[in-house]
Amino acid sequence: xxxxxxxxxxxxxxxxxxxxxxxxxxxxxxxSGGCTVVVLDPDVAKVFPDAGSVNETLRRVIxxxxxxxxxx
Numbered sequence: 001x002x003x004x005x006x007x008x009x010x011x012x013x014x015x016x017x018x019x020x021x022x023x024x025x026x027x028x029x030x031x032s033g034g035c036t037v038v039v040l041d042p043d044v045a046k047v048f049p050d051a052g053s054v055n056e057t058l059r060r061v062i063x064x065x066x067x068x069x070x071x072x
Contacts, residue, residue, distance in 0.1 A: 031037060040048070048054045 040054070048057070
């Protein structure tokens with residue numbers, strides 16, 4: 001099945017957007033190979049200044065619960 005061609009007027013992009021300096025996949029390798037992206041609710045995100053603090057807290061919770069990795 002062929003994709004229907006979109007008219008320029010049908011897209012949400014406006015003429016003032018300039019992607020001429022853009023690089024496709026610039027940050028893609030950050031998320032490859034074992035990285036899971038999790039979206040925090042705003043109230044939770046306020047408590048954690050960065051990814052390291054989230055990971056540290058989660059590791060402490062896992063340790064306190066005595067939980068094991070699913071790989072073990």
